[in-house]
Amino acid sequence: MRKVLVLIEAKEGKVRGVSLEVLTAAQRIAGGGEIIAVAMGSDATHYAHLLGIHGANKVYIVSNEELDVYTTDAYAQVFGQILDQVAPEAILMPHSAMGKDLAPRIAARFGLGLVSDVIDVQIENEEVIFTRPIYSGKAFEKKKVVSGIPFATVRPNNIQVKEYKATVEIVRFYSEMKDLRTIVKEVVRKTTTGVDLSEAKVVISGGRGVKSSEGFKPLQELANVLGGAVGASRGACDADFCDYSLQIGQTGKVVTPDLYIACGISGAIQHLAGMSNSKVVIAINKDPEAPIFQIADYGIVGDLFEVVPLLTEELKKVLVNS
Amino acid sequence: MNILVLVKQSFDTEEKIVLQDGVISEEGVNFIINPYDEYAIEEGIKLREEHGGEVTVITVGPEHSENALRTALAMGADKAVLVDSEDLNFDEYSTAKILAAVIKEREFDIILGGNVAVDYASGQVGPRLAEELDIPQVTAITKLDINGSEAIIERDVEGDKEVIQVALPVLLTTQQGLNEPRYPSLPGIMKAKKKPIERLELSDLDIEHDVEGKTVVTETFFSQKKGAGRILNGDIKDQVSELTALLRSEAKVI
Numbered sequence: 001m002r003k004v005l006v007l008i009e010a011k012e013g014k015v016r017g018v019s020l021e022v023l024t025a026a027q028r029i030a031g032g033g034e035i036i037a038v039a040m041g042s043d044a045t046h047y048a049h050l051l052g053i054h055g056a057n058k059v060y061i062v063s064n065e066e067l068d069v070y071t072t073d074a075y076a077q078v079f080g081q082i083l084d085q086v087a088p089e090a091i092l093m094p095h096s097a098m099g100k101d102l103a104p105r106i107a108a109r110f111g112l113g114l115v116s117d118v119i120d121v122q123i124e125n126e127e128v129i130f131t132r133p134i135y136s137g138k139a140f141e142k143k144k145v146v147s148g149i150p151f152a153t154v155r156p157n158n159i160q161v162k163e164y165k166a167t168v169e170i171v172r173f174y175s176e177m178k179d180l181r182t183i184v185k186e187v188v189r190k191t192t193t194g195v196d197l198s199e200a201k202v203v204i205s206g207g208r209g210v211k212s213s214e215g216f217k218p219l220q221e222l223a224n225v226l227g228g229a230v231g232a233s234r235g236a237c238d239a240d241f242c243d244y245s246l247q248i249g250q251t252g253k254v255v256t257p258d259l260y261i262a263c264g265i266s267g268a269i270q271h272l273a274g275m276s277n278s279k280v281v282i283a284i285n286k287d288p289e290a291p292i293f294q295i296a297d298y299g300i301v302g303d304l305f306e307v308v309p310l311l312t313e314e315l316k317k318v319l320v321n322s
Numbered sequence: 323m324n325i326l327v328l329v330k331q332s333f334d335t336e337e338k339i340v341l342q343d344g345v346i347s348e349e350g351v352n353f354i355i356n357p358y359d360e361y362a363i364e365e366g367i368k369l370r371e372e373h374g375g376e377v378t379v380i381t382v383g384p385e386h387s388e389n390a391l392r393t394a395l396a397m398g399a400d401k402a403v404l405v406d407s408e409d410l411n412f413d414e415y416s417t418a419k420i421l422a423a424v425i426k427e428r429e430f431d432i433i434l435g436g437n438v439a440v441d442y443a444s445g446q447v448g449p450r451l452a453e454e455l456d457i458p459q460v461t462a463i464t465k466l467d468i469n470g471s472e473a474i475i476e477r478d479v480e481g482d483k484e485v486i487q488v489a490l491p492v493l494l495t496t497q498q499g500l501n502e503p504r505y506p507s508l509p510g511i512m513k514a515k516k517k518p519i520e521r522l523e524l525s526d527l528d529i530e531h532d533v534e535g536k537t538v539v540t541e542t543f544f545s546q547k548k549g550a551g552r553i554l555n556g557d558i559k560d561q562v563s564e565l566t567a568l569l570r571s572e573a574k575v576i
Contacts, residue, residue: 072449072459097479100438101461104414104446108453113415113536116444129540134442138339139346142541147534181458181488185474188483198480202575226576244499245481250335250440251357251498253480259575269336273440280573281551282565288553296551298568300561310562318566319576 001033005088007079008051008059009098013043015050017199018094018156023054025121025159029090029128029150035166036060036086038079040067052168054161060086060173066180069187070098073180076105081175083110088149090128095153096198103153113145119158119256119277136250136273156199157256190245195229197246202228203257205248205275208235209264209285209304216242218308219263225315231255233271249274263304267292284308323375323468325366326425327399328435328447329359331383331390335440344542355390358436360503361496365466366434367398368501373468375431376400380424382407382417388519395514396506402519410524413535418450423527425455430491432473437462437495445495452493460486462497 004026008019026035037056039048041063048059062078079102083091091106093099095117107114119140120131128150130143145151197203204223206216216230223230231253232246248255250273260278265271267283267290275281276295283296284307293299300307333339334352341347355363366377379394380403381387391402405420425433433452438445445461452459464483465476468490475486478497506514524530554561569576 076453097462100445101449101459104418104444104449105453105459107415107446108418108450111415111536113413114444114446115537116414116446134542135333135339135346136335136440136443138544139341140543140545141539142543143537143539145537147536182460183487184484185487186485187479188485190482196480243481245478247498259569259573273335277545280569280575282569283551293551293553297573298565299551299553300558300565301553302558302561306558307562310559311565314562314566315576318570 001031002029002089003034003036003086004030004090004092005036005038005083005086006056006091007093007099007102008037008039009094009096010039010041010043010047011196013046015047016094016096016196017161018096018154020054020161021156021159022092022094022154023051023056024162025154026092027055027162027164028121028123029092031123033089034058036088038062038082040075040078042068048168048170052166053163055164055166056168057166058169058171060171062173062175064175064177066177069184071180071182071184072101072105073182074177075102076109077177078175079106080109082173090149091151093153095155099153103151107151112148112151115143115145115152117155118152119155121152121159133277137277155254155256157201190243195227197229197231198253198255200229200255200257202226202259203231203248203255203275203278204228204261204263205231205233205265206236206241206263207233207265208239210236210241213241215305218305218312222261222308222312222315225312225319226259228257228259233265233268262292262296263308265292266290267295323369323373323432324428324430325369325375325377326428326430326433327359327362327366327377327379327394328421328433328451329363329379329381329390329394330356330436330439331381331387332356332439332441341542341544346542353386353389355393356436356439356441358438358440358496358498361498361500362434362436363394363397363399364501364503365496369432369468378403380421381405382420384408391519392514393506395517396510397504398510401517403522404519405522410533411535411538412533413537414444414446414450415536416533417447418454419529419533420524420527421447421451422454423529424522425451432490433493435493435495437497448493448495455493457491457493458488459493459495460488461495463494464497464499466494466500
């Protein structure tokens with residue numbers, strides 16, 4: 001049994017899916033031990049109950065307004081204070097922009113090892129073993145912490161979320177923060193739809209074959225029908241068809257949706273690095289020789305401007321009837 | 323302005339990964355500068371061009387990392403430091419401790435490094451080092467303006483943009499979109515040959531007992547290859563209908 005401390009992340013007042021995955025991973029590590037969730041920001045009270053349903057025995061709520069927008073210093077100070085108080089036997093965080101920034105800082109502050117970007121957590125011979133992709137998903141490694149407590153960040157969309165029946169105890173934690181060295185002057189939302197690309201269950205992605213920013217419209221319509229998000233290859237971003245915030249690949253985002261639909265994307269290694277661990281891949285491309293077909297589960301050789309609207313219509317019918 | 327740039331040499335992104343006795347083989351592999359670190363080098367050189375000062379590139383790695391340093395020098399960095407890491411059980415904890423020991427001895431206004439390396443991709447060393455040095459950090463930056471002792475920074479937060487204000491000294495990790503890294507010029511390559519590379523061993527840093535890794539790799543493996551996919555045939559309309567049916571009955575994703 002281990003006492004596990006987890007950091008919860010919310011966006012616009014809603015718990016992010018990866019936070020629930022982190023709680024499920026925490027269940028495995030805890031082995032019946034206590035799970036303590038930390039929720040920061042003035043909305044945190046609203047979702048404490050949901051964290052209980054997903055396995056948190058205790059939720060530390062820190063509702064200072066300074067925590068509504070993430071900053072390294074504020075979060076590191078508060079999380080560090082709770083870590084000191086709780087003395088956990090393992091720590092988990094989401095591998096999100098926040099977790100990537102915060103976890104190594106906390107690890108260094110407390111002299112801890114850290115395994116980043118894990119896609120699986122298992123207990124083997126009572127040890128916590130983390131699995132993570134390396135070389136952009138071309139290979140994988142299993143890693144464990146050999147000195148100090150296990151500490152990891154969990155990649156979104158890889159752990160099947162489970163519900164647990166737990167009664168959740170709320171702990172209101174008051175914290176004084178000082179010497180905050182970075183100031184967030186402005187947050188510009190560039191992501192247009194409500195679906196976060198890195199957490200989307202369905203991703204519709206466009207490449208050079210999309211030909212223009214207009215060309216992304218049919219992809220967006222398909223995404224709307226499937227409740228998915230739109231992404232792009234580097235080629236499409238370089239050609240200025242869309243913003244770099246949509247880029248999937250080695251130098252962009254890494255996504256692992258249940259369904260990935262690549263439209264007019266040839267499938268360069270740089271792109272495959274960002275999506276090859278998707279569960280089901282569909283390729284739509286005019287060129288039957290495009291490398292994307294080699295990793296696709298299903299392929300249609302054809303013009304995306306013909307195929308995508310047909311697919312959208314067909315799916316509308318199917319989804320309405322179900 | 324004293325600018326320190328952290329670099330890591332990594333496999334060329336086109337390289338195939340080969341396992342030999344359970345370990346990734348480096349045989350015949352072409353090494354490059356981690357692409358995210360190239361943004362850091364470029365930004366460092368641009369800062370020097372604008373504000374004056376000196377750019378020092380630092381790496382912790384095996385002997386062949388020298389090539390990465392030479393490339394950075396050819397791009398325009400002034401000096402380089404290579405800390406030899408051969409034959410030791412290192413992890414991100416260790417690397418950050420070593421870099422901190424190297425940097426504590428030096429004056430700096432700004433530290434730049436890639437926001438992640440394309441090989442092991444943990445993205446830990448930057449924030450860990452900032453903590454070791456007790457300076458602020460801003461990660462995944464896409465724009466940097468320095469005004470006296472203050473920096474205004476844009477960072478990428480999963481597609482959204484944050485504008486951050488911070489006082490120097492600061493550690494910044496670089497993201498795609500920040501700049502277009504230059505290629506080394508021929509005169510640059512010639513000059514780089516004469517630029518100094520300082521070589522350090524752990525014993526020079528007096529931290530030998532404090533850098534043992536906290537984590538170990540227990541296994542490296544490949545995922546099971548998926549069977550070859552299915553290319554559908556026939557009239558496009560029929561293909562689309564078939565695909566929709568397959569997504570429901572076989573793939574079970576809709």
